[in-house]
Amino acid sequence: MVNKTTDKTMNKPRFLPGDLNHKDNMARMMRVNHAGEYGAKRIYQGQIAVLGNGDKGDILRHMAEQEQVHLEYFASQLIKRRVRPTALMPIWHVAGFALGAATALISDKAAMACTVAVEEVIDEHYSEQYQHLDKLKTEEELKDQIEIFRLEEIEHRNIGYENGAEQAIAYPLIVAMVKKGSKFAIWLASRI
Numbered sequence: 001m002v003n004k005t006t007d008k009t010m011n012k013p014r015f016l017p018g019d020l021n022h023k024d025n026m027a028r029m030m031r032v033n034h035a036g037e038y039g040a041k042r043i044y045q046g047q048i049a050v051l052g053n054g055d056k057g058d059i060l061r062h063m064a065e066q067e068q069v070h071l072e073y074f075a076s077q078l079i080k081r082r083v084r085p086t087a088l089m090p091i092w093h094v095a096g097f098a099l100g101a102a103t104a105l106i107s108d109k110a111a112m113a114c115t116v117a118v119e120e121v122i123d124e125h126y127s128e129q130y131q132h133l134d135k136l137k138t139e140e141e142l143k144d145q146i147e148i149f150r151l152e153e154i155e156h157r158n159i160g161y162e163n164g165a166e167q168a169i170a171y172p173l174i175v176a177m178v179k180k181g182s183k184f185a186i187w188l189a190s191r192i
Contacts, residue, residue, distance in 0.1 A: 026139070027083040028190045029129060033146075034074035035086040035189035036122060039096040040067040043118065046100025047111045056108045059163065063115070063156045070149050077142070086189040099181075103174065110174055112165035117178035119157035125186060126150035 044064035051057060078085055086092070103114040126146050133143035168174060 026081060030074060030077045030081055030083045031086050032125075032186055032190040033129075034071070034078055035088065035092055036125070036186065037067055037071040037074055038089065039092045039185060040118060040122070041071050042093060042096025043100035043114065046097040046102070047104040047114075048100075049097075050101050050104035051108055051111060054108065056111070056163065059159060060111075063159065066152050066156070070152070073145060073149075087192050088189060092185070092189075095185075099178070103178075106174075107168060109164040109168035110170075112160040112163045113168040113171050113174040114178050115160035116157050116165040117175040118182050119153045119160065121179050121182040121186070122153045123150055123157065126153065 041064060044060055044067060048057065048060045048064060051060060077083070099114065100111070104111040126149060130143055130146050130150065133139045133146070165171065
């Protein structure tokens with residue numbers, strides 16, 4: 001015989017000590033997304049500073065403009081939800097620009113390899129968020145917006161491939177380092 005109390009509890013998500021409640025989880029999500037979009041904006045600004053007058057300038061500006069829209073959306077979400085941005089914004093400001101400029105100084109293909117690496121991590125990150133929000137059946141507008149942004153990030157990744165990312169000197173090294181750095185930045189921004 002099944003106990004009705006047990007039946008009800010089995011349908012509820014189980015939380016473990018240390019799990020975040022919905023509000024805190026959403027705050028973490030908004031904080032990391034805002035930080036990530038800010039970092040992406042700075043990466044493109046660094047690349048544009050080096051390559052902006054060349055044949056990749058318009059492509060980089062297009063991607064930077066889309067990142068600016070993403071950033072503005074998450075900035076508005078921080079205000080709406082009364083969430084503070086990451087305390088690491090000054091580091092993201094310098095590190096993002098430096099990463100963009102450094103890869104662009106290596107070559108335009110290295111800049112595209114950087115784009116591929118960052119956008120692959122963001123695609124995975126936004127996919128996980130989308131799936132989480134889809135299970136909640138709340139936050140539909142946010143879920144839809146994340147999917148729109150994810151598709152634009154995939155467009156950026158594809159632009160990187162189309163513009164010779166895989167032909168960059170030390171392509172596997174650049175991609176591995178940028179991916180590891182991006183994942184670490186996500187982890188940090190969600191907590192600090």
